Amino acid sequence: MTIIARVDPFRPDEEVVRKAAEIIKRGGLVAFPTETVYGLGADVFNRRAVLRVFEVKGRPPDNPLIIHVNSLEMLDEVASSIPEVAYKLISKFWPGPLTLILPKSEKVPYEATGGLDTVAVRMPAHPVALKLIGESQTPIAAPSANISGYPSPTKGEHVIRDLYSKIDMIIDAGDTLYGVESTIINILTDPPTLLRPGAYPVEEIEKAIGKNIVIPEFARGLKEAGQALAPGMRYRHYSPATPLVLIELSDYSRQSLSELAWNVIRLVDQYKDRKVCILATEETKEYYTGLNAVIVPLGSRKSFYEIAHNLFDALRKLDQLGCGIAIAEGFEERGLGLTIMNRLRKACSRRIVI
Ligand code: AMP
Ligand code: MG
Numbered sequence: 075m076t077i078i079a080r081v082d083p084f085r086p087d088e089e090v091v092r093k094a095a096e097i098i099k100r101g102g103l104v105a106f107p108t109e110t111v112y113g114l115g116a117d118v119f120n121r122r123a124v125l126r127v128f129e130v131k132g133r134p135p136d137n138p139l140i141i142h143v144n145s146l147e148m149l150d151e152v153a154s155s156i157p158e159v160a161y162k163l164i165s166k167f168w169p170g171p172l173t174l175i176l177p178k179s180e181k182v183p184y185e186a187t188g189g190l191d192t193v194a195v196r197m198p199a200h201p202v203a204l205k206l207i208g209e210s211q212t213p214i215a216a217p218s219a220n221i222s223g224y225p226s227p228t229k230g231e232h233v234i235r236d237l238y239s240k241i242d243m244i245i246d247a248g249d250t251l252y253g254v255e256s257t258i259i260n261i262l263t264d265p266p267t268l269l270r271p272g273a274y275p276v277e278e279i280e281k282a283i284g285k286n287i288v289i290p291e292f293a294r295g296l297k298e299a300g301q302a303l304a305p306g307m308r309y310r311h312y313s314p315a316t317p318l319v320l321i322e323l324s325d326y327s328r329q330s331l332s333e334l335a336w337n338v339i340r341l342v343d344q345y346k347d348r349k350v351c352i353l354a355t356e357e358t359k360e361y362y363t364g365l366n367a368v369i370v371p372l373g374s375r376k377s378f379y380e381i382a383h384n385l386f387d388a389l390r391k392l393d394q395l396g397c398g399i400a401i402a403e404g405f406e407e408r409g410l411g412l413t414i415m416n417r418l419r420k421a422c423s424r425r426i427v428i
Contacts, residue, residue: 083247095209102242105219108198109251111226113216130240133222138188139215144207169199171256171273225386228253253383268293271413295419312421316392320422322404335361348398378410
């Protein structure tokens with residue numbers, strides 16, 4: 075049986091958090107809200123609980139989990155050494171959506187790290203997540219609380235749809251703030267490397283450390299990562315069941331949005347035999363009026379935060395609408411645009427660059 079508890083994100087019922095912590099302590103699984111997406115939590119030091127996380131998600135065993143802590147003492151329990159640059163980033167960005175790669179402590183089981191000698195750690199900025207870690211008195215390993223390969227959950231109902239009856243408890247605190255996962259930085263390389271763009275723009279992290287961060291092709295969603303760099307990046311990710319075609323501009327400063335929209339329209343015409351959905355923006359939706367297509371709004375291009383926040387819910391909607399094919403527009407890769415493009419490129423089944 076899965077307990078479902080709805081709570082106020084800012085003032086969660088203490089009783090609910092206590093109950094959830096009891097479940098974690100005895101090796102159970104609890105889905106809980108964070109400021110990025112919902113996580114599926116287990117006591118990181120409990121091998122069997124960690125293995126169950128992989129099992130219920132259908133997650134490949136070499137795709138490591140992010141460990142969530144609520145204090146620097148807890149960080150010391152999971153990392154064997156912490157370089158100076160880590161403290162610089164932690165003091166500026168924690169609690170928040172920044173995950174750091176650090177050498178693993180002996181206590182952390184290899185089941186949680188996909189066999190690696192490093193851990194990915196962050197301190198979430200969500201009252202429910204922080205309270206749950208505190209009450210559980212243990213770091214919590216938590217990947218996103220969705221079926222592996224499917225878009226990450228940004229609402230309690232997404233978690234219920236994917237994991238109801240498979241886990242012990244779901245804490246539903248409504249919409250998550252960012253709606254995309256944390257930014258993952260490997261600070262063990264010099265200069266540091268971006269492993270996954272996320273809710274914090276890379277540019278802000280670069281400003282804080284006064285150095286450029288290496289952005290490999292796979293972090294832009296263009297290539298698969300090798301085993302050693304970021305194991306999880308090799309797998310299908312964020313994909314709705316509906317086939318998704320992504321149309322990108324090669325140069326957003328020179329090409330116009332009307333060129334992008336015109337190519338979307340031409341593609342709609344090619345799929346006359348199917349129900350077509352378009353993930354459109356405020357700036358482009360006018361172009362699509364009168365077309366035989368369902369418009370799924372993503373928000374305005376003036377706020378990449380808004381687009382990122384709505385993205386996973388919109389991808390899930392495509393399946394609910396029974397679309398035969400969906401078309402997504404590209405975004406410029408600056409700020410959160412890099413994060414949005416990473417997710418769209420991984421989610422799509424076909425990519426067209428014009
Ligand atoms: P998820 O929690 O589903 O967003 O996935 C967490 C991601 O963190 C994985 O897909 C990995 O790419 C990354 N990750 C976790 N641990 C490590 C690590 N030790 N080294 C590199 N990447 C990691
Ligand atoms: Mg995930």
